[in-house]
Amino acid sequence: MQSACSQCNLHELCLPVGMSIEDVERLDALVGARRKVRRQQPLYRAGEPFEAIYAIKLGWFKTDVLLEDGREQVTGFQMSGEMLGLDGISTEVHTCNAVALEDSEVCVIPYDRLEELSREVEGLQHQFHKVMSREIVRDHGVMMLLGSMRAEERLAAFLLNLSQRFNARGFSPAEFHLRMTRDEIGSYLGLKLETVSRAFSRFQDEGLVAVQQKHIRIQNLTGLRRLIQQPAAR
Incomplete structure (x- = not known):
């Protein structure tokens, strides 16, 4: 099912913020599909090839990593309007698991096509950098929680x-x-x-x-x- 970013009620929280109508329409064409993920099912697993990032349309996810002793360490909780999959950009494989906490739905954004469009659309590149910065700030916040x-x-x-x-x-x-x-x-x-x-x-x-x-x-x-x-x- 094709997903229209311009008509999404979460567009102000996601990538299209600040983009022109024409550029948002180009992003509409980029978003390949929506994917439904059932409760307790993975969107992706650590070690799987990185191919796309995901904008959460509906629902909640948790990300976690497997420790050496077999325990799972939760690294984050993500809700509608937030992004998943950024962990795989540097190594081209996912470094954590993303599991649905309830029946959820994501918009699938192929990363190679996003990179290509980002080089052409200044607003998209700027917003994507803001999304990544937001993730870094969130990680720093967690370190503050655990450290002090x-x-x-x-x-x-x-x-x-x-x-x-x-x-x-x-x-x-x-x-x-x-x-x-x-x-x-x-x-x-x-x-x-x-x-x-x-x-x-x-x-x-x-x-x-x-x-x-x-x-x-x-x-x-x-x-x-x-x-x-x-x-x-x-």
Whole structure:
């Protein structure tokens, strides 16, 4: 099924930002197809040849890598309007797994054709560089989480990040459903499952959030922000 970037309700979050109508139409022709990925199924696996990048049209994904001891380390969670597949650009093979957290749909963008069009369309090249920069900034944010924050600060920063991303898509920034498990959250934040559960319980006891299984309602946004702004105890 052909996907029209110009008519997509996520176009402001994806590659066509700032491009002229004519250039967006050229990108429409570039996007080969949409691909549906069932829950818990991979979009791609580490070691597979890199051929395309993917714009998430619907749904959620996680990326992870396999550690030497056989455990999976979650490296990110991606939602609609975000890109997957950039990990394969430098080596021409994917360096991580991308697995759907729910039934999802992506727009397939062949990378060789994207490169060719980027050389002709200045706006596309500029926007693609912005997308890659956004990924680098996100990676730096994760390193900050793992390197300098206590457990509750990490979870607060994670919830605030989700809140901002939902808000950017026109959804409630204060009430949302988690697609990932607490174990996956712990893997991403460098925390044990029990630590994640205790932090959620404390947030609920202090009136910061209301938690019902995977449903989250942020009751005190300022309190969550204050938690990650306060100096760490020595």
